[in-house]
Amino acid sequence: INTLLLAPIMIPEVILGVALLLFIRWLQQPKSFALLLIGHVVLTLPYVLLIVQARLVGIKKEYEEAALSLGASPFQTFREITFPLLAPAIFAGMLFAFTISFDDVTATLFWATAQNQTVPVKIFGMLRNSISPEINALGAVMIVLTVSTPLLAGYISRKFAKGPGK
Template sequence: MKSFSLGWHLIRIYTFLIYVFMFAPIVVVIVLAFNPKQFGIFPMEGVSLRWFIKLAQNESIIDAFQNSLILGSLTAVVSTAIGILAAMAFIRFDFPGKNTLNTLLLAPIMIPEVVLGVSLLLFLRWLQQPKSFALLLIGHVVLTLPYVLLIVQARLVGIKKEYEEAAKTLGANAFQTFRDVTFPLLLPAIMAGALFSFTISFDDITATLFWATAQNQTVPVKIFSMLRNSISPEINALGAVMIVLTIATPLLAGYLSRKFSKFKP
């Protein structure tokens, strides 16, 4: 690389500028969350926790947080569970129509969320069911399932079938084999998949805005409705809490999975 160091320097500067572009909006949200002033955005007039305290006292925001956390966790559990089963079918078995079905299960990635939002809502309307928490849950499962499937499949391909066969030869039944052999080997991918679904569910706004109601708000939907007035330090404080939560979780999980993977055979 030394022979081309001028070009390489330019590449580094360019990349750095892209980082600035990507991070500026995020950093600004966190900084402004500490701005004590009531209106407007800049300049900063000192540092205060005023808006965080106000958030903690706002019941509808606490509610939205609870909803989002429960919804994200349930989505992660359901999506990961059915995603693992499907991945096992695709990687460990041969059956007619396999490729078509795989594409079908990955299709939600390529279908615009706005259409997913409308179609599920329309279906519910035809069934004459009101919007509910269940709608958010099933909607988020559909949104996140393809990602779980991709992540788990990719890992499963790398786990030799021989391990499972050995367990079976030694007398384990299918469930024991899965519990004692496949599952521990899959664990990093399962955690990654679960985490991915949690974050997608926790952050999603495009489809969720169709499905949410005033009683069943998630944090992004709450932010959206607060934005109707104008941007405020309170929104920035809420955004800052969301950012810290969604960034700390994957980092923590990455650390945990590295710790766990030490026990790999």
């Protein structure tokens, strides 16, 4: 299951885009926002899984065992112990997923409709006509977002990986 979930990292975005589009066509469904959303989830899920798995391996079993031995149910143990320890990794994964999804043009070209376009696809369409001040402004905003978001995610994951009070 892990290999299957991590496979989209190894598949080129063009292949992934065409494959999902062909699958939706085989199901006889039109292009829609749902296709765009599913495509971006498939594209970014492996990165989130890698970050969360790395944090999950670092969580000591003793915390969960202590909660269970003190009478907590498995759900309470997850809610009170495991999830708070995983939360920074989940948040960092969400930031990385946002960055990857926000910057993706290649696969999104296959999934987007005229009504549902991402900012990079819109910029790509605007570049066909001419370079305008709007494109320059959007490009500057995209550069700031795509550089600062992973840096913020890395900082948050390192800060919380040390544990409280360290």
